[in-house]
Amino acid sequence: RVPVSGFILGEMALSAQAPGKLVFPFAPAYLEDMTINLDHPKLSGETTVRNAVTEVAAMVGENVKLRRGFMLSTTAHGVVSSYLHTCPQPGLGRIAGLITLEAEDSSASLDALKRVGSSIAMHIVAAKPLFLSKELVSAAAVENERDVFRTQAESSGKPQMAIEKMVEGRLKKYFEDVVLLEQKYVVNDSTNIKTLLSDLSKEVGSKVTIGNFIRLEVGEGIERREETARPEATACAA
Structure with a gap:
């Protein structure tokens, strides 16, 4: 298996304008007919996503498939990192972290947001958060953990x-293990992501919040089979 990423497609999707703060999944069929402009030594010019994937498969000598795509949108005063x-x-790459940071004040430095956003995106790859905030963890999930x-x-x-x-301490x-805002920052475990955002807000003179985030890994969700599995099951899929 070789690392295959539709990241050029992701960057194109991220640049699209969409209302609100969304993590919008795309079915492969939706993306395959999209026209894109590529700038790569071996792949350049205007083509469709379907043709680009076919070309990549030919270059790497593997059965490459486009399995999924996502779009994150942000506000006019936000960035996608x-x-x-x-x-x-x-x-x-094999693993990607994507995050949107949004400032309330239009005068806030987007460069600062991009810098911290890239660092938090790296944290997301390493720490594997499941939720943005404690409020987004369902009451049923919390009660289940509490009972355990x-x-x-x-x-x-x-x-x-x-x-x-003991129960409250373990909860x-x-x-701290599964909620992004509560996690210890992997770059400096003396602080957490919530405090990192607070420090950034002071730096840029405006409240900064996380709109949303995604962590993607090549092959996640694909059932692992023995070497005798069907060819399509072992295809390289992003």
Whole structure:
């Protein structure tokens, strides 16, 4: 399997204008007929996404398929930042982190937002957050975790008051593990992403928030099969 990324397509999608703050998934069929302009030594000029994928497959000698695509949109005072991991060449990688940062004040420095946004995108790749904020974790999921932690704590035989403290402590750790704003910053674990945004807001003189984020990894969601699997199951898919 070789690293294949539709990141040029992603950049094109990210530049499209769309209302509101969205993470909009595209089915491959929607993207395949899209016309794009490529600037690459081996692939240049105007073509369709379908033809570009076919050309890439021929170049790498693999069965390459376009499996999915996403669009993030932001406000007029926001930026979309990205980070690619395991990147053999520009625009190609196995894992991508994408994030939108938005400032309330139009005078805020977009360069500062891009700088911090790229760093948080790298953090997203490394830390694998599942939610943006604690409020976005469903009540059912929180209660399920709480029940699991309570069962574990009760097995310690400690008093009920101590058990409740243990449960709340483990629930706090759960949020720090899966919620982006609560996670410790991988570049500096003495702070978290929420504090990083607060510091950025002070730097640019405007409140800065995260609109949304995506983490993508080549092959995620594809069921792993034995070497005798059907050819399409082992196709390189971004």
